[in-house]
Amino acid sequence: MTFTSSNEDHLLIDAARKGDAAYIKERIAAGADLNITDGRGFTPLIIAAYDGHEEVTRLLLDAGADVNAQDAGGNTALMGVCFKGYPEIALLLIEKGAELNTQNGNGGTALMFATLFGRNQLVKLMLEQGADTTIRDVRGLTALDLAHQQGNEEALVLFEQHQK
Structure with a gap:
């Protein structure tokens, strides 16, 4: 099979989705563009983080992937992990410079x-x-306001403690 740049981009995105660290390492070593996007604006980092692949997320970050890249809706990798519930990956993203207060197209934030x-x-x-x-x-x-709407008592306590 002959690989074109588009094929390689697709394979990189797919490897991020699957958590294929070996392939990601190969592409990093070959100098691949780690900030390519698919049709929805997802980068390999956004996909790897969203799918809970901590090792691939770390590999991409260490190789220079844009931690604050936004998809077509303005969502970041940090927003995705806050949606899905991956605190270890969220901390990794924050340690690598993820902006906490980026707003997506609807004004939503990771918090x-x-x-x-x-x-x-x-x-x-x-x-x-x-x-x-x-x-x-x-x-x-x-x-x-969202914590109140959801009746999320634990979050309300966290917000109250934070305000003290």
Whole structure:
């Protein structure tokens, strides 16, 4: 099979989705563009993080993948892990420079995703790392408002403790 750049891009994206660290290492060694995107604007890093592949996420970050890349909807890898619930990967992303307060196309932030989906360990982490609790989404809601709407008592306690 003859590989074109497009084929290689597709294979890199697919390897990130599968958590194929060996292939990712090969592509890094070959100087692949780690910030390529698929049709939805997903980079290999966004996909690897979202799918919970910590080793591949680390490989991509260590090789220079853009930790703050945004997909077509404005979502970042940090938003994805806060949605899915991967605190170890969230901490890794933050340690590598992930912006805590980036807003997607709907004004949502990683803290809002964690709050909305009851990922309270991530709510705690985001608050400890200094996430801005005053940011409002396009509906005018803050992460605290979302905790109230969801009846997320644990998150409400975390927000209250954070304000002290």
